Amino acid sequence: MGRYGESDCGVLETEVLAGSQSGEPSHRAWGPDVARCVGCPWKLETLSLRRQQGYWQTRHGEAVRREQELVAENGALRAQVKQLQQRLYGQKSEKDNRAEGRRESPESDRGRGHAYGKPGHARRDYSHLPEVVQEYDLPEDQKRCARCGKPKIAFPGTEDSELIEIEVQAYRRVIRRKRYRPGCQCEGLPGIVTAPGPGKLIPKGSLGVSVWVTALLDKFLFHRPTERLLADLASHGLNLAPGTLTDGFRRLAPVFQPVYEALVTRNRSENLWQADETRWLVFVRVEGKGNFNWYLWVFKSASAVVFVLDPSHSSSVPEAHFEGVLGGILLVDRYAAYKAMLYVKDGRIILAFCWAHVRRDFLDVLAGSREHEEWVWAWVEAIGELYHLNELRLEALEAPERFAEQDRQLRAALGKMEEKREAELSQEALHPARRAVLRSLREHWKGLCVFVDHPEVPMDNNGTERIERGPVVGRKNYYGSVALWSGHLAAALFSIFATLQLWGLNPRLWLTKYLQACADLHGKAPESLEPFLPWTMTEEERKAMSVAPGRGAAPNPAAPDSS
Numbered sequence: 001m002g003r004y005g006e007s008d009c010g011v012l013e014t015e016v017l018a019g020s021q022s023g024e025p026s027h028r029a030w031g032p033d034v035a036r037c038v039g040c041p042w043k044l045e046t047l048s049l050r051r052q053q054g055y056w057q058t059r060h061g062e063a064v065r066r067e068q069e070l071v072a073e074n075g076a077l078r079a080q081v082k083q084l085q086q087r088l089y090g091q092k093s094e095k096d097n098r099a100e101g102r103r104e105s106p107e108s109d110r111g112r113g114h115a116y117g118k119p120g121h122a123r124r125d126y127s128h129l130p131e132v133v134q135e136y137d138l139p140e141d142q143k144r145c146a147r148c149g150k151p152k153i154a155f156p157g158t159e160d161s162e163l164i165e166i167e168v169q170a171y172r173r174v175i176r177r178k179r180y181r182p183g184c185q186c187e188g189l190p191g192i193v194t195a196p197g198p199g200k201l202i203p204k205g206s207l208g209v210s211v212w213v214t215a216l217l218d219k220f221l222f223h224r225p226t227e228r229l230l231a232d233l234a235s236h237g238l239n240l241a242p243g244t245l246t247d248g249f250r251r252l253a254p255v256f257q258p259v260y261e262a263l264v265t266r267n268r269s270e271n272l273w274q275a276d277e278t279r280w281l282v283f284v285r286v287e288g289k290g291n292f293n294w295y296l297w298v299f300k301s302a303s304a305v306v307f308v309l310d311p312s313h314s315s316s317v318p319e320a321h322f323e324g325v326l327g328g329i330l331l332v333d334r335y336a337a338y339k340a341m342l343y344v345k346d347g348r349i350i351l352a353f354c355w356a357h358v359r360r361d362f363l364d365v366l367a368g369s370r371e372h373e374e375w376v377w378a379w380v381e382a383i384g385e386l387y388h389l390n391e392l393r394l395e396a397l398e399a400p401e402r403f404a405e406q407d408r409q410l411r412a413a414l415g416k417m418e419e420k421r422e423a424e425l426s427q428e429a430l431h432p433a434r435r436a437v438l439r440s441l442r443e444h445w446k447g448l449c450v451f452v453d454h455p456e457v458p459m460d461n462n463g464t465e466r467i468e469r470g471p472v473v474g475r476k477n478y479y480g481s482v483a484l485w486s487g488h489l490a491a492a493l494f495s496i497f498a499t500l501q502l503w504g505l506n507p508r509l510w511l512t513k514y515l516q517a518c519a520d521l522h523g524k525a526p527e528s529l530e531p532f533l534p535w536t537m538t539e540e541e542r543k544a545m546s547v548a549p550g551r552g553a554a555p556n557p558a559a560p561d562s563s
Contacts, residue, residue: 072432079368079433086367126164170238173208199519202251207244209515212252213508215245220493221507223474253489255518255525260492262529263304263499268321270301271328272456274464275318275338278472281480282487286311292480296471296491297321298498300464303535305498307471307491315340322349329454331461333357334444352450356460359383361437368433375434382417389413390451390459397455407452414449467498503534509545 114120135158144151177195201212218229230240267273280296289311297308297317310317315337318330322343331352332338343349359380366376393406424430425438441448451457471494481487500507510532517526530536537545 075369076432079365082369083364083367086364126162129164132165168236170233170236199522201255201515201519201523202248203523205248207240207248209512209519212248212515213511215248216252216493216511217508219474219478220490221470221497223470223477225478249489250483250485251523253485253492255515255523256489256492256496258525258529259514259532260306260495262533263495264306264321266304266533266535267299267301267306268325270303271325272302272331273328274300274331274458274461276333276461276464276468277313277317277335278468278475280309280471280475280487280490282309282311282484283480283482284484294480294487296468296494298464298468298494300467300498300502303499303502305467305495305502307494307498309487309491313337315342319343325349329450329457331457331464333461334440350450351447352454352457353444353447354459354461355383355386355448356462358441358444358448361440365433365437372431372434382413382420386410386413386417387459394455411452414452418445470494470498499534503542504547505534505542505545506547513545 138152175197177197179195180193181191182189201207201209214233215226215229218224219226226242226245230242230245233240275298277295277297280294281292282294283292294309294311295313295317297310299306299308299318299321306321308317308321318338319341322330322341325343325348327348329350329352330338330344331354333354334357338344338351341349344351362376362379362383365372389406389410393403393410396402396406421438421441425435425442430438451459471490474490481490497507500510514526514532517532518524526532531541534542
């Protein structure tokens with residue numbers, strides 16, 4: 001090189017620049033301070049290589065980013081597959097049984113069954129059952145002495161024991177109504193007068209109340225298919241046609257409608273509810289609906305449970321159910337339909353969210369990948385601590401000072417949890433699965449904390465899910481309903497039986513009494529429902545219809561107040 005800016009040949013050229021969007025070299029004239037000679041072939045080759053280097057570095061960076069995105073997406077999909085496999089095939093229990101063998105409590109280390117040294121459960125009392133006394137005596141050859149032959153002397157009293165037996169027997173009630181004819185010559189009298197017979201649920205029907213009680217309980221409380229009941233009855237000598245029961249269910253459906261409507265009215269009149277929904281098949285073609293998927297919604301209050309069958313899975317169903325309510329708190333999962341309710345948006349109904357679903361969110365992360373194990377169990381234990389503190393607080397409701405202390409501890413634990421959540425969300429390198437769960441926790445935090453200011457609100461929605469468990473078993477056993485009337489009958493009876501169980505009443509005794517009242521009215525529902533609604537029954541009626549009849553047992557202590 002000679003002077004600055006000159007080549008060996010003294011020619012000043014322009015630079016060939018790389019990186020143009022069109023892929024073609026771009027040119028610009030150099031000033032004297034950046035002039036370079038490009039006239040020599042080796043310098044042209046150097047510039048070309050530098051241009052290619054920049055191009056391939058850019059492409060390599062893009063490929064690395066694509067690979068990282070694909071790896072992250074693949075990991076997320078693998079985690080999702082593991083979560084779905086866990087739901088389908090895995091253990092359903094959510095207990096803290098970790099790989100290291102740690103357990104929730106020291107007591108779980110012992111074997112199953114009664115613990116040695118601890119008092120056992122008292123033997124159950126069956127004295128309310130009717131007695132059938134059977135006497136057993138020695139054979140005649142054993143009543144005498146085997147050596148001398150003298151008779152043995154009877155000893156006062158007997159050695160008694162009991163066996164519980166069940167006898168199921170179908171029988172025919174032969175109704176013989178006596179007839180009379182006038183013994184006088186008075187005009188205008190009927191020729192023959194016949195004594196009135198017993199009432200029938202279905203006019204001209206041949207099945208009595210006990211058969212319909214058995215059939216309704218078997219399907220809508222014990223959730224067995226009708227075919228299994230018919231096979232069971234056939235084993236007892238009663239061979240019924242399937243059409244007989246199906247047609248009978250259809251004709252009996254209207255008598256339960258007044259009770260169902262009373263449950264709906266009672267449910268709406270309260271101010272604390274739990275709600276959930278599950279799929280229910282109705283094999284009926286409905287205009288505008290391309291499948292048979294209907295939905296069974298459940299709304300539980302303190303004294304009434306209401307199931308609603310509807311083809312829609314939208315907010316229109318809970319809005320219709322709560323139409324006209326003045327306000328209250330609704331405990332739900334985080335399904336968007338509840339958030340979209342108009343009553344929620346205008347503040348009339350406050351949504352409280354379920355902590356059990358939050359806990360499942362963390363466990364789902366663990367099901368997707370074991371690398372999150374310690375993180376997941378730390379959060380699960382923190383949620384368990386909230387449950388424990390809230391239980392202690394509820395136990396102190398009648399002691400204001402102790403309640404205030406437990407309430408302070410609960411609020412402090414929630415504050416620490418909130419701080420921990422925000423600290424983790426501020427980490428840029430936080431795993432996407434963890435971030436998603438924590439963002440959901442932040443989004444629903446206000447609803448999750450409703451139970452703090454309202455101790456009467458449970459922390460989770462498990463009570464409603466337990467109520468749904470029976471209908472879900474029925475859906476698996478007999479697939480749903482084949483007609484609209486059948487689906488609505490199922491919703492009505494699910495509601496009635498769940499409400500009776502909520503009050504600790506015996507569904508068989510209640511159904512027998514109610515259907516007998518309907519039979520006395522020749523298949524019509526009674527005008528007054530006071531003897532059949534748990535909150536309008538007298539204390540004596542509730543005791544007589546309790547789960548353990550004849551023992552004088554009080555209603556379920558968990559049952560709501562009748563006032």
